[in-house]
Amino acid sequence: TKTPVTVTVTGAAGQIGYALLFRIASGQLLGPDTPVKINMLEIPPALKAAEGTAMELNDCAFPLLDSINITDDANKGFDGANVALLVGARPRTKGMERADLLKANGGIFGPQGKAINDHAADDIRVLVVGNPANTNALIASAAAPDVPASRFTAMMRLDHNRAISQLAEKLNVPVADIKKMLVWGNHSADQYPDVSYATVAGKPAADMVDSAWLEEYFVPTVAKRGAAIIEARGASSAASAANAAIDHVYNWVNGTPENDWVTAGVASDGSYGVPEGLIYGFPCTSKGAEWEIVQGLELSEATKAGIQKNIEALESERDAVRELGLL
Numbered sequence: 001t002k003t004p005v006t007v008t009v010t011g012a013a014g015q016i017g018y019a020l021l022f023r024i025a026s027g028q029l030l031g032p033d034t035p036v037k038i039n040m041l042e043i044p045p046a047l048k049a050a051e052g053t054a055m056e057l058n059d060c061a062f063p064l065l066d067s068i069n070i071t072d073d074a075n076k077g078f079d080g081a082n083v084a085l086l087v088g089a090r091p092r093t094k095g096m097e098r099a100d101l102l103k104a105n106g107g108i109f110g111p112q113g114k115a116i117n118d119h120a121a122d123d124i125r126v127l128v129v130g131n132p133a134n135t136n137a138l139i140a141s142a143a144a145p146d147v148p149a150s151r152f153t154a155m156m157r158l159d160h161n162r163a164i165s166q167l168a169e170k171l172n173v174p175v176a177d178i179k180k181m182l183v184w185g186n187h188s189a190d191q192y193p194d195v196s197y198a199t200v201a202g203k204p205a206a207d208m209v210d211s212a213w214l215e216e217y218f219v220p221t222v223a224k225r226g227a228a229i230i231e232a233r234g235a236s237s238a239a240s241a242a243n244a245a246i247d248h249v250y251n252w253v254n255g256t257p258e259n260d261w262v263t264a265g266v267a268s269d270g271s272y273g274v275p276e277g278l279i280y281g282f283p284c285t286s287k288g289a290e291w292e293i294v295q296g297l298e299l300s301e302a303t304k305a306g307i308q309k310n311i312e313a314l315e316s317e318r319d320a321v322r323e324l325g326l327l
């Protein structure tokens with residue numbers, strides 16, 4: 001049998017954690033042949049709830065679940081970690097200034113980045129889910145100078161999946177027919193969902209929808225889907241966020257399908273004019289090792305504008321974080 005892979009989940013006792021852990025333990029994160037050791041990292045008040053979740057995990061008798069460790073110590077939580085899902089974050093509360101939000105998250109993601117640097121396995125792969133995800137990933141990466149920046153990623157996959165779902169519904173086609181969807185930039189209201197390259201059963205999606213629908217319905221619906229779910233459910237999206245985290249890591253580790261790509265928030269290498277280092281939603285493929293940014297796409301004026309808006313948003317967050325001394 002294969003040696004177990006260590007997966008660390010922070011904020012493990014939260015809503016997303018609850019939707020995520022059972023799927024990790026059942027083999028959906030890494031594949032049906034890979035046993036997992038789960039490290040649950042939480043803050044002290046949530047440790048008891050984490051223990052409850054661990055009891056349920058054990059009660060599932062998952063054949064792939066090797067062991068569970070629960071801790072509030074990041075050094076222990078990331079010890080030997082091969083995959084880290086950073087879900088726990090400080091949510092924005094009413095009236096909170098952006099600088100305060102970034103500072104509070106710097107206090108979480110800085111130390112976690114350092115613990116990853118010092119204790120994680122050499123092949124560590126990090127996905128940041130906790131918001132503001134792109135900038136939290138930047139903070140963690142900056143605190144981990146010995147880990148290649150390419151190993152710190154932010155979750156854009158939920159936006160990508162939401163965009164596929166909206167297009168499938170509009171055209172009344174199965175989601176499986178849609179390839180090469182893309183959501184540029186930041187996991188925020190500024191994100192730019194883009195059907196320019198998408199195909200539906202091999203034909204260009206852009207020919208099947210008009211620009212009024214794209215601008216007035218598609219883009220805002222995808223970008224504001226989180227708020228619509230809170231409105232309907234009375235709670236934020238958790239299962240779909242967990243599902244997107246699973247998709248992201250699964251494709252990173254096992255590769256993306258031929259002739260398709262996914263959206264991942266990865267450190268820019270300067271592609272498409274995005275300043276080097278920003279964690280940005282790009283079209284990405286993987287062959288099972290590193291994310292690669294798809295090159296050579298021709299950009300429309302609308303896409304260029306969407307990309308630019310996201311550069312500005314992320315640069316301004318980066319500058320604010322730098323001013324706080326977190327980079």
Ligand code: NDP
Nearest residue numbers: 010011013014015016042046088089091130131236237241
């Ligand atoms: P959730 O599990 O619902 O959400 C956790 C984070 O994921 C939030 O930052 C949230 O951002 C973000 N997120 C990203 N995408 C989505 C999405 N599509 N829908 C909803 N959320 C999304 O939060 P809970 O409050 O239930 O749980 C958080 C847990 O984290 C708590 O148990 C807390 O104790 C823990 N925590 C752990 C820390 C640690 O391990 N050191 C540090 C801080 C908290 P947004 O706020 O924008 O919705």
